[in-house]
Amino acid sequence: MTTDQSEVGYTFDDINSIAKDVLQKTQHRPTIGIICGSGLGGLADKVDQPDVVHYHEIKEFPVATVQGHEGKLVFGKLEGKTVVLMRGRFHYYEGYPMWKVAMPVRVMKAMGISTLIVTNAAGGLNPEFNTGDLMILRDHIDLPGLTGECVLIGRNDERFGPRFPATVGTYDDQLIKQAKAIAQELGYGPVLREGVYIMIGGPTFETVAESRLLRNWGADAVGMSTVPEAVVAKHCGLKVFGISLITDMCSLSYDAVNATTHEEVLKIGQKRAGDLQKLVSCLIGKIQD
Ligand SMILES: O=P(O)(O)O[C@@H]1C[C@H](O)[C@@H](CO)O1
Numbered sequence: 001m002t003t004d005q006s007e008v009g010y011t012f013d014d015i016n017s018i019a020k021d022v023l024q025k026t027q028h029r030p031t032i033g034i035i036c037g038s039g040l041g042g043l044a045d046k047v048d049q050p051d052v053v054h055y056h057e058i059k060e061f062p063v064a065t066v067q068g069h070e071g072k073l074v075f076g077k078l079e080g081k082t083v084v085l086m087r088g089r090f091h092y093y094e095g096y097p098m099w100k101v102a103m104p105v106r107v108m109k110a111m112g113i114s115t116l117i118v119t120n121a122a123g124g125l126n127p128e129f130n131t132g133d134l135m136i137l138r139d140h141i142d143l144p145g146l147t148g149e150c151v152l153i154g155r156n157d158e159r160f161g162p163r164f165p166a167t168v169g170t171y172d173d174q175l176i177k178q179a180k181a182i183a184q185e186l187g188y189g190p191v192l193r194e195g196v197y198i199m200i201g202g203p204t205f206e207t208v209a210e211s212r213l214l215r216n217w218g219a220d221a222v223g224m225s226t227v228p229e230a231v232v233a234k235h236c237g238l239k240v241f242g243i244s245l246i247t248d249m250c251s252l253s254y255d256a257v258n259a260t261t262h263e264e265v266l267k268i269g270q271k272r273a274g275d276l277q278k279l280v281s282c283l284i285g286k287i288q289d
């Protein structure tokens with residue numbers, strides 16, 4: 001690991017060495033990676049023949065510090081596919097630099113995945129949304145990136161991806177179509193949404209004025225994760241699918257203020273995680289390795 005600001009982050013060799021070490025702890029060779037959002041780690045319990053690797057067992061891996069994020073990789077079989085789940089992700093507000101927040105994506109790519117599924121808990125900004133809705137990410141707004149904290153800042157190694165990557169089409173059209181069809185089959189039509197996720201740095205939830213601003217910018221939901229992971233995934237050529245569980249509605253008016261808490265986020269997560277997990281499992285079943 002280097003410390004010079006132009007060379008921050010793990011080198012290509014560092015990433016490959018971490019991936020190699022982790023693969024020695026499991027018999028599985030995953031093709032699909034899944035990052036579980038706050039309170040959404042239960043999908044890991046559905047994995048057959050699980051091999052669990054705790055983050056603290058992996059040299060150079062950050063540790064998860066947020067309630068609802070356990071801090072382990074779970075390898076195994078889901079719907080016949082070999083997967084690796086991150087049960088616990090890293091957030092910028094925990095004090096990790098952006099490149100560290102997203103480094104597990106490069107490790108998973110080095111382990112052999114070709115598709116990344118990212119899930120999160122998010123606040124609803126679109127007034128037509130309701131708490132408990134599931135929102136497929138059509139696109140995102142990288143607010144930290146737009147303000148100088150892009151996850152790809154630093155020297156670029158072309159073996160990871162290009163210096164100036166396109167971010168249009170980050171979320172795979174085919175996966176979006178498949179997920180929508182599955183949601184209809186499962187009877188989730190009334191709670192299924194599609195929209196734009198905006199990432200803020202956190203850990204503060206939004207003021208009313210900030211929620212109005214984010215809504216005016218075209219965002220349908222707001223959260224504190226996902227975007228750095230999706231940007232790094234697109235950069236290194238992974239197919240990406242993103243989905244948010246709307247755990248609370250952001251206040252757009254001073255007359256109806258809802259002061260969101262993390263406990264509320266986890267509670268709705270617990271209540272609604274089953275449907276999100278079902279949708280993600282069925283989608284995994286349809287992904288071509
Ligand atoms: O990891 P995610 O994005 O699901 O977590 C959300 C955003 C904050 O970390 C936390 C707020 O309750 O939930």
Ligand SMILES: Nc1nc2[nH]cnc2c(=O)[nH]1
Nearest residue numbers: 121122123222223224265
């Ligand atoms: N920023 C933000 N993140 C969330 N994660 C879950 N709910 C919210 C929310 O309302 N705002």
